[in-house]
Amino acid sequence: MIKSIFCGPLKLIALGAEAALYRTCFEDLDALVKVRLPKPYRDPTLDKMLRSRRTELEGKILAELRLKGLKVPALYYVNLENALLIMEFIEGLTLRDLVFMKGGQVTKYFKYWGVFTALMHETGIVHGDLTTSNVIVKDEEIYVVDFGLAKYSNKVEDRATDIHLMIRAVESTHYTVKEALLKAFSEGYKEVLGEQTFKELLEKVKEIRMRGRYVEERRMRKNI
Amino acid sequence: MIVLGIESSAHTFGVGVVKDEEPYILADVRSVYTPKSGGIHPKEAVSYFIEKAPDTIVKALDEAGIAIDKVDAIAVTLGPGLGPCLRVGATIARALATYYGKPLIPVNHAVAHVEIGKLIFRFKDPLVVYLSGGNTLITSLSEGRYRIFGETLDISLGNFLDTLARELRLAPPYVVSGLHQIDRCAQEGRNFLDLPYVVKGQDVSFSGLLTAALKLYKTGKVNLPDLCYSVREIAYSAIVEISERGLAHTGKKEMLVVGGVASSPVLRSKLEAMASVRNVNLGIVPPKYAVDNGVMIAWTGLLMFKHNISVRPEEAYVKQRWKIDQVDILWAT
Ligand SMILES: Nc1ncnc2c1ncn2[C@@H]1O[C@H](COP(=O)(O)OP(=O)(O)OP(=O)(O)O)[C@@H](O)[C@H]1O
Ligand SMILES: Nc1ncnc2c1ncn2[C@@H]1O[C@H](COP(=O)(O)OP(=O)(O)OP(=O)(O)O)[C@@H](O)[C@H]1O
Numbered sequence: 357m358i359k360s361i362f363c364g365p366l367k368l369i370a371l372g373a374e375a376a377l378y379r380t381c382f383e384d385l386d387a388l389v390k391v392r393l394p395k396p397y398r399d400p401t402l403d404k405m406l407r408s409r410r411t412e413l414e415g416k417i418l419a420e421l422r423l424k425g426l427k428v429p430a431l432y433y434v435n436l437e438n439a440l441l442i443m444e445f446i447e448g449l450t451l452r453d454l455v456f457m458k459g460g461q462v463t464k465y466f467k468y469w470g471v472f473t474a475l476m477h478e479t480g481i482v483h484g485d486l487t488t489s490n491v492i493v494k495d496e497e498i499y500v501v502d503f504g505l506a507k508y509s510n511k512v513e514d515r516a517t518d519i520h521l522m523i524r525a526v527e528s529t530h531y532t533v534k535e536a537l538l539k540a541f542s543e544g545y546k547e548v549l550g551e552q553t554f555k556e557l558l559e560k561v562k563e564i565r566m567r568g569r570y571v572e573e574r575r576m577r578k579n580i
Numbered sequence: 581m582i583v584l585g586i587e588s589s590a591h592t593f594g595v596g597v598v599k600d601e602e603p604y605i606l607a608d609v610r611s612v613y614t615p616k617s618g619g620i621h622p623k624e625a626v627s628y629f630i631e632k633a634p635d636t637i638v639k640a641l642d643e644a645g646i647a648i649d650k651v652d653a654i655a656v657t658l659g660p661g662l663g664p665c666l667r668v669g670a671t672i673a674r675a676l677a678t679y680y681g682k683p684l685i686p687v688n689h690a691v692a693h694v695e696i697g698k699l700i701f702r703f704k705d706p707l708v709v710y711l712s713g714g715n716t717l718i719t720s721l722s723e724g725r726y727r728i729f730g731e732t733l734d735i736s737l738g739n740f741l742d743t744l745a746r747e748l749r750l751a752p753p754y755v756v757s758g759l760h761q762i763d764r765c766a767q768e769g770r771n772f773l774d775l776p777y778v779v780k781g782q783d784v785s786f787s788g789l790l791t792a793a794l795k796l797y798k799t800g801k802v803n804l805p806d807l808c809y810s811v812r813e814i815a816y817s818a819i820v821e822i823s824e825r826g827l828a829h830t831g832k833k834e835m836l837v838v839g840g841v842a843s844s845p846v847l848r849s850k851l852e853a854m855a856s857v858r859n860v861n862l863g864i865v866p867p868k869y870a871v872d873n874g875v876m877i878a879w880t881g882l883l884m885f886k887h888n889i890s891v892r893p894e895e896a897y898v899k900q901r902w903k904i905d906q907v908d909i910l911w912a913t
Binding site for chain 2: 371372373374395396397398399401402405406484485486487489505517521524525527528529531532564567
């Protein structure tokens with residue numbers, strides 16, 4: 357059924373946590389097929405719900421951001437029944453690999469990433485999984501991918517969660533060069549939404565990070 | 581090389597003796613304080629520990645068949661845990677080290693839970709899924725430390741299950757014959773109810789699920805087993821999902837699960853299903869070593885001692901909130 361719409365073979369390029377990703381040809385375009393596979397460990401109703409909801413939201417948000425002029429893959433096709441999306445294939449290296457190759461010399465892209473994130477927040481969308489694997493660098497520009505956990509929100513809490521996830525991803529994966537990278541990201545973000553907004557966001561990030569610890573303390577007290 | 585380790589961070593005064601070659605574990609003796617009611621009363625725990633300590637240490641040396649002068653170093657838990665409890669072990673370890681002229685090794689309890697798991701499964705570099713009463717986190721070794729890749733944004737999985745069971749009047753006791761009350765109640769559940777499933781990046785959040793579940797329960801219009809089933813499916817699936825994200829992100833081929841909640845047979849089978857699809861070696865630490873013990877402290881102490889890490893007794897302070905990512909890990913390649 358699906359196979360017939362492709363003009364070339366499907367080449368598996370990655371097995372993400374949620375989805376299988378194939379590179380192929382679609383309507384003569386260089387395309388990426390993202391299929392959210394059923395998970396054997398989930399209740400079937402829950403499984404179907406998560407896969408189709410996330411596919412739907414990812415499709416909507418990709419289309420919307422693209423219309424607003426942000427650099428995300430162009431959306432070509434959506435099929436909710438099979439939890440499948442077809443989008444533009446972005447040929448390039450992930451920011452993660454670039455950091456591994458060049459260390460702190462890639463601050464420029466972190467600044468772009470900060471700009472992107474602020475513009476995305478401004479349009480009322482949060483990403484939900486900001487990691488360096490989800491940023492692709494092509495022709496000196498960055499593209500952000502994987503909107504499977506994204507949602508519509510203007511809440512400071514949700515925006516701060518984006519920043520928290522980004523910081524933690526950088527801290528856990530690129531520890532030795534984190535300072536310079538995080539600084540560049542914040543510069544980009546501030547350029548769009550201003551010093552003050554970013555400061556408030558960081559306050560909220562601190563609060564989010566403390567929450568886990570409060571819980572520990574509460575538990576200890578309960579034990580006592 | 582032989583190391584004696586002392587654990588006293590919560591309920592257990594444990595003493596282990598280990599060696600750096602087969603059979604590794606020479607002795608494992610534990611004295612477990614059980615409160616008459618409720619949680620730990622630190623004062624009671626402390627006097628229990630003080631009473632049991634000398635015997636526990638002597639028994640461990642007997643079991644290992646050695647005299648204390650054959651021990652190369654004394655390891656002790658300095659945190660995290662309850663201050664008064666930690667101080668008993670620390671005081672005794674300082675005294676032993678000083679009196680017998682042995683190096684003293686400061687061990688982090690959470691790191692020890694991980695290292696004993698690695699020894700049991702002979703794992704080199706696993707993704708670690710840590711699911712105890714107090715912790716829900718995904719960690720793995722990167723640039724010399726256990727870095728946190730994912731965690732709960734609010735309450736731990738264990739705390740979530742226990743609180744829910746209590747509020748639904750299914751507990752205490754929380755666990756009966758190896759099955760948590762929520763798993764037990766879920767057995768008769770058939771219909772999946774749509775409740776909040778929250779994964780953010782590599783993090784989970786359970787407080788929204790808890791609130792929504794209790795709200796639904798209070799309407800009185802819901803079938804309890806269906807509620808338990810749905811909540812359980814959501815909570816466990818979210819944990820398996822962030823574990824899978826951790827694997828995809830780090831590319832690790834081994835996965836080590838530590839902590840009490842991993843005893844759930846339902847969660848286990850979900851983790852197994854995921855690991856087998858991803859072709860990953862899964863090791864779930866068996867209950868005997870998943871709970872607090874002195875062996876894990878001795879073993880971690882041995883790894884540290886081989887890298888010349890020790891502490892002067894007068895500087896061996898307890899650290900109640902010593903987090904896993906604050907410890908330099910020198911012994912892995
Ligand atoms: N349009 C695209 N063009 C080129 N590469 C892409 C594209 N979309 C995604 N990728 C690459 O494939 C990887 C996995 O994709 P994606 O993150 O969408 O899958 P996923 O299963 O949701 O991943 P995870 O859940 O593990 O974050 C990305 O990190 C990115 O490097
Ligand atoms: N069979 C089981 N199924 C599900 N949960 C279980 C089972 N057995 C124990 N638990 C849960 O495990 C948790 C306790 O785990 P554990 O003993 O590792 O933690 P702890 O020592 O209390 O916490 P920490 O080590 O973080 O201080 C409790 O929430 C308990 O309900």
